[in-house]
Amino acid sequence: MPQVRVIMHDGENKGIMDIRDALELARSLHMDLIEVAPTADPPVCRVMDYGRFMYEREKKERAAKKSQRIIEVKGVQLRPKTTDHDLAFKIRAARRFLMEGNKVKLTMRFRGREIANMHIAYQMMEKFIQAVKDLALVESSPNMEGKMMTAVLAPTPATLAAAHLKSTRQRIEAERAADKAAGYDEEAEEREDLTEDNGDEEPQASLTEQSAADQTAAPSDKVDLKAQQIAARKAANREKRAQKRAQEQFDLP
Secondary structure, eight states: OOOEEOOOOSSSEEEEEEEEHHHHHHHHHHOOEEETTTSSSSSSEEEEOOHHHHHHHHHHHHHHHHHHHOOOEEEEEEEEEEHHHHHHHHHHHHHHHTTTTTTTEEEOOOOOGGGHHHHHHHHHHHHHHHHHHEEEEEEEEEEEETTEEEEEEOOHHHHHHHTOHHHHHHHHHHHHHHHHTTTHHHHHHHHHHHHHHOSSOOOOOOOOOOOHHHHHHOOOOHHHHHHHHHHHHHHHHHHHHHHHHHHHHHTTT
16 A cells, blocks of 8 residues: 655654555544655655645735735936926925835936037936935936936835835825925826927926926016917917818818
């Protein structure tokens, strides 16, 4: 008759037994006989409550999944002409992203002759990195990608460890609400970035730029002229789209 080495549920080694005796032992304890080392000589079996064992394992797997975080890459857009007022809001936004356990990709965009101010761009990038160095590691140093300068920041192990704390989440939400009340909206900036990428229209000023302008002085004639040009261009585009729809609707030549 086949023999197996029997290990009890509490780890006790019962030695080698006939398979029939091992099964009777397991039944007498209202447990199961589970083969755990089939290639051993003789095979090793453990007496255990298999249902409870599976339940405990699934519970641990669920707990492990719950503690896992999907790290996202959040974008922060900069320009060589970004004001200190706007830069402060963007730095706070980046710190929030890092405290949530996400990476941050800094993108410095250049338009026209702005690319000649490369030294200003590097200084702004370095200032940004220094402002978050207590929370982040530089995963990718500032470098040029086409007409953009990019850098990637990753949260430190300590930042990641604190990301799940309730106090951290409360602090993030309070700061986000305060910045939004002051005129900086992360979601609005993301929509603005999409407009920037489109390249068909001049980007609108951010809420914080408008707020800063209101606090300092009235818009100059040059700014007014530029706003009028943008409004005229948008009106012309709307008129063209309306004419095209009319032609398609009535089959006009």
